[in-house]
Amino acid sequence: MNPTAPTPPSVQSVECTECAASIALQRVPLCGEIVRCRDCQAELEVTSVSPLRVELAPEVEEDWGE
Numbered sequence: 464m465n466p467t468a469p470t471p472p473s474v475q476s477v478e479c480t481e482c483a484a485s486i487a488l489q490r491v492p493l494c495g496e497i498v499r500c501r502d503c504q505a506e507l508e509v510t511s512v513s514p515l516r517v518e519l520a521p522e523v524e525e526d527w528g529e
Contacts, residue, residue: 477515481505486517 475488477498484502492498492509497520499506507517 475515477507477517479503479505480507480517480519488515 475491476485477488478484479486479500479502482500482503482505484500486498486500486507488498491512492515494509494512496509497506498509498517506520508520510516510518
């Protein structure tokens with residue numbers, strides 16, 4: 464093993480709250496970041512990074528200039 468070789472990026476995963484698929488993340492997400500499930504296409508908002516937790520992202524609503 465070469466001690467100067469770069470370590471591979473750590474892959475984290477979280478379970479989709481809609482379809483229970485495993486979502487692999489290549490980096491630690493930020494709280495409030497939106498990730499998409501590849502299986503069901505649901506948009507999920509990261510609500511906690513330690514422990515990693517996601518919830519269904521709220522729908523963006525029009526404000527009609529108000």
